[in-house]
Amino acid sequence: MKTFEEKWTAWLDGQLTGRELIEFESSLPDLAAAEAEKRDAQKLGTFLKKELGAQALNNEEFFSHQLRERIARETESGRDRGTRSTWWTIPRLVWSGATALALFLICAVAILRQHQPGEQSDYLTQILNSKVDPSANPNATVSIFESKNDNKVTVLWTEGLQSLPADYASK
Amino acid sequence: MQTEATPAQADVSEPDLVKRCQAGDAEAFDQLVTRYRTRVFAMIYNMVHNEQDAWDLAQDSFVKAWKSIGRFRGKSSFYTWIYRIVMNVTIDWLRKRQIKAGGAEFDDAIQLKEIDPASKTVPKADPLPHQRMERSEIRARIDQAIAQLSPEHRAVILMKEIEEMQYHEIAESLGCSIGTVMSRLFYARKKLQNTLRDVYENV
Numbered sequence: 001m002k003t004f005e006e007k008w009t010a011w012l013d014g015q016l017t018g019r020e021l022i023e024f025e026s027s028l029p030d031l032a033a034a035e036a037e038k039r040d041a042q043k044l045g046t047f048l049k050k051e052l053g054a055q056a057l058n059n060e061e062f063f064s065h066q067l068r069e070r071i072a073r074e075t076e077s078g079r080d081r082g083t084r085s086t087w088w089t090i091p092r093l094v095w096s097g098a099t100a101l102a103l104f105l106i107c108a109v110a111i112l113r114q115h116q117p118g119e120q121s122d123y124l125t126q127i128l129n130s131k132v133d134p135s136a137n138p139n140a141t142v143s144i145f146e147s148k149n150d151n152k153v154t155v156l157w158t159e160g161l162q163s164l165p166a167d168y169a170s171k
Numbered sequence: 172m173q174t175e176a177t178p179a180q181a182d183v184s185e186p187d188l189v190k191r192c193q194a195g196d197a198e199a200f201d202q203l204v205t206r207y208r209t210r211v212f213a214m215i216y217n218m219v220h221n222e223q224d225a226w227d228l229a230q231d232s233f234v235k236a237w238k239s240i241g242r243f244r245g246k247s248s249f250y251t252w253i254y255r256i257v258m259n260v261t262i263d264w265l266r267k268r269q270i271k272a273g274g275a276e277f278d279d280a281i282q283l284k285e286i287d288p289a290s291k292t293v294p295k296a297d298p299l300p301h302q303r304m305e306r307s308e309i310r311a312r313i314d315q316a317i318a319q320l321s322p323e324h325r326a327v328i329l330m331k332e333i334e335e336m337q338y339h340e341i342a343e344s345l346g347c348s349i350g351t352v353m354s355r356l357f358y359a360r361k362k363l364q365n366t367l368r369d370v371y372e373n374v
Binding site for chain 1: 197200201204205208209212213216217222226229230233234237238309310313328329331332333335338350353354356357358360363364367368370371372374
């Protein structure tokens with residue numbers, strides 16, 4: 001279903017024919033006024049065509065030259081971008097990321113192992129602390145460190161000890 | 172649509188040139204540009220009313236056309252296709268400029284409210300300031316009147332009256348329905364009749 005505006009435009013441009021034309025013209029309250037309006041619109045069209053249709057492009061050849069240069073420049077930069085983007089493909093990025101992560105983990109584990117001190121034996125420390133008389137040595141702490149390596153080194157660390165317990169003998 | 176190719180260039184059919192362009196032949200594209208540059212420029216100039224802007228927008232349109240010519244399937248004619256690019260570029264530019272300016276150079280809502288579809292376009296009673304207007308003054312009046320239309324209304328009236336394009340070609344170029352084209356044409360004509368009647372009645 002065409003709107004009034006669509007029918008009017010089609011009528012004005014001579015696009016209405018047959019029954020549609022008869023129906024539209026009979027629906028107009030004042031056909032003579034509408035015809036005058038049509039002539040006026042056609043006059044506007046002719047006027048616009050005459051006044052605006054002659055707009056020239058100065059320096060046509062320079063226009064084309066500038067365009068050719070711009071296209072060549074943009075094609076070249078597009079190629080450069082294309083080359084760069086093909087090197088950094090998604091699989092490459094994934095592989096690079098995974099390799100970097102693996103290297104980082106290996107280095108981290110190696111460094112941690114290197115710097116790991118001998119573990120403190122909690123059980124032996126407790127036994128040693130129980131043998132220290134708290135009244136005679138209020139600030140005393142005794143700790144024992146054992147190396148996990150094959151050389152089996154044990155370090156006894158005492159601090160704040162006023163005197164050794166009488167029944168204590170180091171072996 | 173008339174084109175401006177030399178006789179030798181005119182021998183080459185447009186579909187052939189398009190095919191060569193799609194194969195990356197810049198020379199073929201140059202020939203297409205030569206055929207349409209004046210019309211494209213004039214169309215844009217009539218919409219933006221500034222030579223430098225029209226030049227830049229015409230360049231942008233052709234660069235876009237070159238970049239996307241691979242996607243042209245030949246369902247419509249080449250000039251309808253290029254006009255679509257031209258219209259997109261120009262209308263976008265006009266819209267951005269309107270936003271930047273922060274004001275309403277054109278307003279469809281106001282425009283539609285101002286015009287009664289059934290109204291008779293009565294000639295302006297104001298007498299002309301001069302008996303004979305200079306050509307540049309006439310041009311300025313036309314530019315002023317067109318500047319009051321929205322970009323879409325400008326495009327429709329210029330394509331119909333200057334380029335003499337068919338409704339369906341305009342619709343394809345603007346990516347809208349034929350009914351929309353006819354409706355926009357109705358309001359654009361009414362508006363221009365109202366504002367320019369004293370000019371074209373006296374020229």
